[in-house]
Amino acid sequence: MIIGVPKEIKDHETRVGLVPSGVSALVEAGHQVLVEAGAGIGSSIPDHIYVRSGAQIVPNAAQVWSRADMVVKVKEPQLAEYAYLRPGLLLFTYLHLAPLPELTQKLVDSRTTSIAYETIREEDGSLPLLTPMSEVAGRMSVQVGAQYLERPNGGRGILLGGVPGVAPANVVILGGGVVGLNAAKIAVGMGAHVTIIDKNLNRLRDLDDIFNNQVVTLASNAWTIRESLKLADLVIGGVLVPGASAPRIVRRDMLADMRKGSVIVDVAIDQGGCLETSRPTTHTDPVYFVDDVLHYCVSNMPAAVPHTSTLALTNATFPYVLQIAGSGFEKAVANSRAIAEGVNTYQSHITCPAVAESQNRPFHELAAVL
Secondary structure (H helix, E strand, O other), X not given: OEEEEOOOOOOOXXXXXXXXXXXXXXXXXXXXXXXXXXXXXXXXXXXXXHHHOOOEEEOOHHHHHHHOOEEEOOOOOOHHHHHHOOOOOEEEEOOOOOOOHHHHHHHHHHXXXXXXXXXXXXXXXXXXOOHHHHHHHHHHHHHHHHHHOOHHHOOOOOOOOOEXXXXXXEEEEEOOOHHHHHHHHHHHHOOOEEEEEEOOHHHHHHHHHHHOOOOEEEEOOHHHHHHHHHHOOEEEEOOOOOOOOOOOOEOHHHHHHOOOOOEEEEHHHHHOOOEOOOOOEOOOOOEEEEOOEEEEOEOOHHHHOHHHHHHHHHHHHHHHHHHHHHHOHHHHHHHOHXXXXXXXXXXXXXXXXXXXXXXXXXXXXXXXXX
């Protein structure tokens, strides 16, 4: 199989879909790897390292997309890449299609087969390719939030951990999953007062045990969220429904009761965000205010730390890349329920139920259309 690795073009997206060790393993297995010139520079991987690993460097994206049987990326195709989608192409990347009907339509119209990292689900219910970036984004969310709480950056002028004689910041984390857990680790480590809100009581029990009573855990409902937001200096949105649009659990009217200069970091923005006031932003223009509350809704947060993020991501994705390349698409989905769960579009069909439901479009079982 020919595997193509294009350079990412989303704003400040400096991760890359395959590292040299993965190239070497694929080449040893008899595959060909095409890497666009400069694709790894943002992650501190120069072209000559890819060449040494057995890759062929090609001068532009068009050659990668047109020659590859499978394109391995990090982020969903951008508008300039839509023209490269075609019948017979296998696309393996983060897609987050639920809030992107235009991209979904383009994938369907072009009869591209797409496998989304975020919907690959193992038998134990885990999301192995979403987890590493959720870990990065969760930890970054507190780091970023602490920065924007500083007065010159538009915040209230609060030091997250306080000092002796002065109370620390109140951090409210919406969702106790991977993002929430990792955000809490950093916030607790920095000395903040941390509250985690989740609807799963068993998860709250687990978090209480993990943090040994260092965090407050609350059952999620509209009243609890509203009252917690009133006292929050930093709010982390980490709500996830795999493959589907995130539920908007924070309503616009709740912001009116929040402190001026408080900060919201909505990590769920890839799936549409968990606040009514959330809209995607970029690393170039990351923040905006609603009712004097600062919103940070960058949809590719881990790209700010590409060296760490690329290694963490490819550690998780590469075994699946190798499996798909080695057996081909049809055998891969037949042999792996996890990979089959990851297929979002096949030819002209939407094969992910959460995407179809979010966009009110027909859903087709993958097995029925293969």
